[in-house]
Amino acid sequence: MKSRSLSPTEAALFEAGGPRTKRRIAVGTAVAVAALAALLAWVVYRLYINGQFAPMYWSLFGDPKVWGFLGMGLVGTLRAAFGAGAIGLVCGLVLMFGRMSGIAPIRWLSIAVIEFVRGTPTLLFIYFFFLVPAQFGIHMSTYWMVVIPVASYASAVLAEVFRSGVEAVPIGQKEAALSLGLTRWQMYQSVVLPQMFRIVVPTMVAQLVVVVKDTTFGYVVTYPEMMQNTKVLIANYNSLLPVYLVTSIIYVLINYAISWFARWLSDRIGLDFEV
């Protein structure tokens, strides 16, 4: 995790210059501002000449029902994200123990599962749960069609995150615990895992961003999350670009907030740990 302020290396790149450098920076700043303003003006102009500012495209946002429907989508997104996150947490721990097991076949199986799930697109898994159980006559709700694939991916990634966390706990701690007569299980439970979680919490929170992004595939199975509800809104109102724009901004804001929280946690814990 990076801190928001300039790093020492970045700060060294531009320390106070002389009058000529200052002048050049001033010119550069003026040019950059002009270029950015021109870019913004071009975007606004494109929107304008295509009539995208017409009130008819935006009036739906004055309707509380529209916001209510988007809000319901957001609730669906969060339900799927937290469900998948919780399952990912538990299965990730199980996979981590399997991955670190002393019994070789269990370790191999865990490695195979982790590599397989991590290397496969989540969308492929979603199509799998969308199409295959139905072929065997098994009925699944759309919630689980989204949550199981998203949770699987999160489990595989978290298993590796947890493993690096366990490896980051000093070996002396484990040796001390064992020499005090703790069993392996007691050692993990009361010495290793509490420290491991402290180390990996920021990375875990950051992983939630991926989970939120993956829930957008609810669109495929018509699970009512925000992307799916956006599609429904567009079908019912005569407005396309503004609705997609608003939804995209909401996603960016949510994920930005999660990333910010992860960075804050990481700064607070004061450990520089990245997987």
Add this chain to the structure above:
Amino acid sequence: MATHQSLWGSLVYLLAHYGWQYVSSYGVALRIGVLSFLGGVALAFVLTMLRVSPIPPLRAAISFYVEVFRNIPVLALLIFIVFALPEVGLVIDYEPSVIVTLILVASAFGCDALRSGINAIDPGQVEAARSLGLTFFDIVTSIIMPQALRTVVQPMVTLFISVIVSSSTGAMVPLAHTELTGLVNQINTKDALGIPTFFVAAMFYVCTGLVIAAFGRFLEKKVALCR
């Protein structure tokens, strides 16, 4: 197709009837992945140079760009490009749309990776370079970037794998040449072959990822810097 067949039997049937289509769809996935990665890294390079430039509005604009494209879901961005941009007269064909989407996202992640690579360089090196009279451009191109690139091998390899995996998002739009995930969906709509169709496609993705990861480890050993 009948489900009474053995798993092995349906696997053989699948490869006999769709084997070639798998290979060509895999080719499309690879093409989208490689082009997006190359474009993304090239753009990330330029963005990173601008992000560490001494011009505050440029730094702010690039930070904004990175935050937006790091945090937007790939699917939301793809749908925006495919369905919303034509509303303002920007019509991009499906496959280029997927590539543009992935370039935007990959460049944001690549920019962050390069920036961490820069931050791993001792500031004393920059000060030394400046005291030798090198300009900002010289410092960035001959001191910063060569070292930053060596330290970002691992994040770049991870990015490459994730871009190839993300090419599966192309299944959401009607591509002229279907990519791998879209092909699996098509086969299952025509011919309910079930589990093997998915397994074969997944193995293509997984093996590609493992090969790239192995190459990455080799490359990292080769260019590693001793600090």
